[in-house]
Amino acid sequence: MQSRRQRIDEQKRGLAEKRLAAVSLPAGGAWATAARQEARQRLLDAGLPVRQDEYWRFTNPGLFTDAGVAAAELLPADDREAVFAGVDCLRIVFVDGVFDAARSGDLAAAGIEIERLADAATRDIHWARELYGKLEAQCQSPVARPLATLNTATAGDGLVIRVGKPVERPVSVSYLRKDAGAEAVLHHVIRLEPGSRLTLLEDGPGAARFSSVAEVEVGDGAAFHHVRVQGRDHGRQAVTALFVRLGTASVCKSFTLTANGRLTRNEVMAELTGREGVLHVAGAAVGDGTAFHQDDTVFITHAAERCESRQVFKKVLRRGAVGVFQGKILVHPEAQLTDGYQISQALLLDESCQFLAKPELEIYADDVKCSHGSTSGAIDPDMLFYLRARGIGIEEAQRLLVLAFLAEALDEIEDDTLAEEIRRRLAGWLERHRA
């Protein structure tokens, strides 16, 4: 007799087989083909996620694991202004997951090494081989990340970036859509050499079904800033995984704004491997309606002493929208003097919304400071009355309080111009989604 677990494992492997049978291995040279084949095998062994998996209890992975893509209506193009339009940056554009050279800036002129994965993969020898699929594979334990493995096995394009010095001008990657039924699978590999600095901006709805993985190595004393806007097409589905390995005294700060979308799962897996590393991950999500489901799943490993990590996630939900947060801090015995902080909060604008939170701490060092909190609630009636008593109309007062609720997450964006852009986007969303 098969045990329940065995049956589930078989089902997971069956899903993986079916899914992989539907895609062909992207073209590439020896190293890329080896990495993809290795990922393919790992996925066949581990299987794709199902609802019974511990970290998929709150989010149904079905739309991600299905062989077919559920179409997503395109938001009228005139309805939006390009994100980060006012920021001086190197622009790189993918349309439905395909690199668009005509709309992208000159990669060679960036002052840093940027290549398309599609090009790097054709080479026999490339530095990216040391990272591609490697951080992803390392982070499969203790919790499996099969959708990232699927991405490693099937991504045909993405960016390969190596930064050797502090770079002031951000690199901006836009993921635009044209085809209502397209699937996009992109895989980025980013290496920040010691002492270097990079700001990466990402925006756009991506594709009807969008999968992106970024493997980022932040060298000693380097700083990686990441600001991402996941756009507004209501039917789109996105699964992202950010793998980060931080060296001594390095910094990584990642912020994501998610607006709309039928299903979004953003995973961050980060490991602090050198002392005095600083890692901040933050997110603001806004959703309106039962079709909105947004999930932040974070796993932070403190493997060195005197590191700091912060997780700040805020969600504003209305009319049946669902928000999920699963955040874990794991502190190894050698990671003394860890300073860990985690907060996840949802503002439920009516009683039909749901916030599902699973904060976890696992601490094996004895001299650490770790705090966590999770709340969900409505707009504070005393604050609302105070604003109204000063003549501020109820709708404007509510908008002010929603933005105030999100402020702690937005404060995690270091650059004021970028923070202001995000604030404007949120104000626009609130304007469009009134009670």
Place this chain on the structure above:
Amino acid sequence: MLEIRNLHVKLEEEDKAILKGVDLTVEAGKVHAIMGPNGSGKSTLAYVLSGRDGYEVTDGSATLEGKDILEMEPEERAAAGLFLAFQYPVEIPGVGNMTFLRTAVNAQRKARGEEEMSSGDFLKLVREKAKALKIDAEMLKRPVNTGFSGGEKKRNEILQMAMLEPKMCILDETDSGLDVDAMKLVSDGVNALRDAGRGFLVITHYQRLLNHIQPDVVHIMAGGRIVRTGGPELALEVEENGYADILGAEVA
């Protein structure tokens, strides 16, 4: 200016009458004080006039310059010229004090069909008013009332009053939690706003505030009614003899 007639109010959630027939008229240019023991209904009167949820008016009326305010939303009452200085100003983390002030000033202007104040004019005005209340730039930048001391919160209330220039000001226990210096600052702020066109209703438990803000009329409230009305000497009588004596005399 403010006319309250036979006002009866109960708590919405329970069948408990709090105001049982309040009659009060505050004329433009006058300062009226309401004193009374705890639980007499003073703060309820302030909240009902400003439109806070949780109360139900069962009888009577309240008008501001002849307009029924009890039917208005809180923001409409504010735009009509009513201002409540809160006993416990609310902390609002994440909303900057300046943003708050500017939004309030412009919301009221808009509601009255006036043009919005330019940011230059606004900055100039807020700096000038803040200076008189010894509110520094740092305090203006911080989130509304967040982490403010008791005195700072009350000064911030008076700053809002000075910026909004209401016609009718209700001060709910503005002296609570103030030391002597802060009381002087706050009182000076209030006195600077005294004007022939503006009425004040000063709610206080103690007489001491009235040494700084000299009232024209003093009312004693007890059991949900105004039980005595007199001149400033009435406040001194309370200070001398306490409420028990006065209320005892009323009952007798």
